[in-house]
Amino acid sequence: MGEIYRFMSESRCGIRFLYRICGLSTSTIHGYPAKISEMSKFRPLFIEKIEDGDVPAIIRIADECRLSPWSENDYREEAKRNDSIMLRLANETREIIGFIVGRHVAGSQIDGANDAELYNIGVTKIFRGAGWGTLLLQSFLAQCKNDSVHNVWLDVRASNTHAIEFYKKRGFVEFAERKRFYTNPVEHSIVMRFTCSTQ
């Protein structure tokens, strides 16, 4: 049976995640069954905070994933914020193969708990379906829980049924629809919510 080593340490920019995977068992990744045979082909991998120099690679993945277009400057500005949560997934040669970006936002809870928003997640096409997206999402949610976030919110294009199913299987629920939220092409969004305290 393999092991997953997870290191969390405080860095200047917040919590830094580092995973090193060495032949996993199916129950090790935050309880979610992963495609172990696929994952072991690409070990080890690293999930760490996005740094300024990563932005061109992030843009390439975002373009390939057809994510809502953020400019290089948008990512650089986001990375400077102390309320952002930006994680990169890199393989053993430190090539970036996926990323996730979100931010802490004011919550609506009477007890003052904060919420978070998830803006973008993407994994390079050839690496999809191997559990990396799940690992990125779980790392993001782990950081949210660690920061006492109550709800995590996201918008997803109504036509992106694969992503909607991906989120639902990982604990998000459909909350509302925002008419004509997206441009190019114009499309409604599905607002989804993950409640940290009940997961």
Ligand SMILES: CC(C)(COP(=O)(O)OP(=O)(O)OC[C@H]1O[C@@H](n2cnc3c(N)ncnc32)[C@H](O)[C@@H]1OP(=O)(O)O)[C@@H](O)C(=O)NCCC(=O)NCCS
């Ligand atoms: C959504 C996304 C990040 C998921 O990443 P991933 O690494 O494929 O995620 P996982 O492998 O953990 O899970 C993907 C699911 O699709 C299935 N799948 C199988 N083969 C696949 C393939 N070739 N491509 C995509 N998904 C595949 C997986 O089995 C898994 O199914 P499950 O939900 O029943 O477990 C990725 O598909 C992506 O980058 N999509 C384009 C960008 C996007 O739509 N982002 C969301 C915007 S809101």
